[in-house]
Amino acid sequence: MSRCLTERRVVHLQAGLGAPREQAHVDACLACAGRLDALTRDLDVVTQVLARGPMPHPRPMPSFRRWVPAAAGAGLLALAALLWVEVAVWRAVTYVPLSMRPEEARAMLTEVSLALFSTSGYSAEEASDEDTSVCDGADWLVTAGCTPAQLAQAGLASPASEEFR
Amino acid sequence: MGVNPAQSYEDTVCCHTGRLRRLCGLLLGDSQEAEEVVQEVFVKALESERRQGPPADWGPWLTRIAVNTCRDRRRAGWWQRFRRWSDQVELVPIADPGLTPEDAAIGAEERRRIWEAFRTLPDRQREVFVLRHLEDWSGPEIAAALGLSPGTVKRHLFRAVHRLRLVLGDSR
Numbered sequence: 001m002s003r004c005l006t007e008r009r010v011v012h013l014q015a016g017l018g019a020p021r022e023q024a025h026v027d028a029c030l031a032c033a034g035r036l037d038a039l040t041r042d043l044d045v046v047t048q049v050l051a052r053g054p055m056p057h058p059r060p061m062p063s064f065r066r067w068v069p070a071a072a073g074a075g076l077l078a079l080a081a082l083l084w085v086e087v088a089v090w091r092a093v094t095y096v097p098l099s100m101r102p103e104e105a106r107a108m109l110t111e112v113s114l115a116l117f118s119t120s121g122y123s124a125e126e127a128s129d130e131d132t133s134v135c136d137g138a139d140w141l142v143t144a145g146c147t148p149a150q151l152a153q154a155g156l157a158s159p160a161s162e163e164f165r
Numbered sequence: 166m167g168v169n170p171a172q173s174y175e176d177t178v179c180c181h182t183g184r185l186r187r188l189c190g191l192l193l194g195d196s197q198e199a200e201e202v203v204q205e206v207f208v209k210a211l212e213s214e215r216r217q218g219p220p221a222d223w224g225p226w227l228t229r230i231a232v233n234t235c236r237d238r239r240r241a242g243w244w245q246r247f248r249r250w251s252d253q254v255e256l257v258p259i260a261d262p263g264l265t266p267e268d269a270a271i272g273a274e275e276r277r278r279i280w281e282a283f284r285t286l287p288d289r290q291r292e293v294f295v296l297r298h299l300e301d302w303s304g305p306e307i308a309a310a311l312g313l314s315p316g317t318v319k320r321h322l323f324r325a326v327h328r329l330r331l332v333l334g335d336s337r
Binding site for chain 2: 008012016050055
């Protein structure tokens, strides 16, 4: 006798889609015949419910419960879009020099900060020149807020300390 | 055709309305929507009959139109699908006057579970199961109507039966 049928084969056989040799096996095998009968009984129940029983009405889910997963999904999508913009788009359109020496970087940052905080009418270059001259002159008004240690580090002597000395 | 086409159409509507309403209700999971689809099926059938003449057999022809119309309806929008997926099946009343003794023997809880399981089947599995076990179509007929290979029909049928039996197994 051939091997017992798999569940798939039994389902196919029950639906009339099996091979003749599978039917022959079921006719000869009590175990498979029992499985086929059980399947037929189960399907009778299912078809009875679906075909003849009263058709149930779907009860709509409360709207707030329906919106929760929808809102969560939309939030996740928005987050993914933000990440994508940050990672892919923003970095692609922002120019980052491959190599920049420290003095170049310092000069660029100075330019940027002067351009941002300069009063109207001052160009960055003028402001930069003026700033340099003040620093070079060791004006006491400019250095008034500095500690002696800071001034010594910058190579300037504190005017107040010289006066009192 | 030997008879008046209009009369034939009227007869067809009378004979098949209930069956198609049930079929569309099963495929869509919503009796109100099924009602609309059945109207649409008959309009399509009338148009098709006027264009090409009546079919040899109205039953399978209308069933095919109904299955295709239900599929179009399901594809209509993600929100509709989401609604169908999220809605819960309302409990069927036990003391229904239309129940036969066999139907009454099946418990309300079991009935609800079967409906729930049936509603969660994928569309294809539901179509194949309904056509095979409720409409009593053969495998090759289902394959031809749904544009599937016989092997695919068998696969869908097995998965549908397996899932529905799991529900029955749990409740027993």
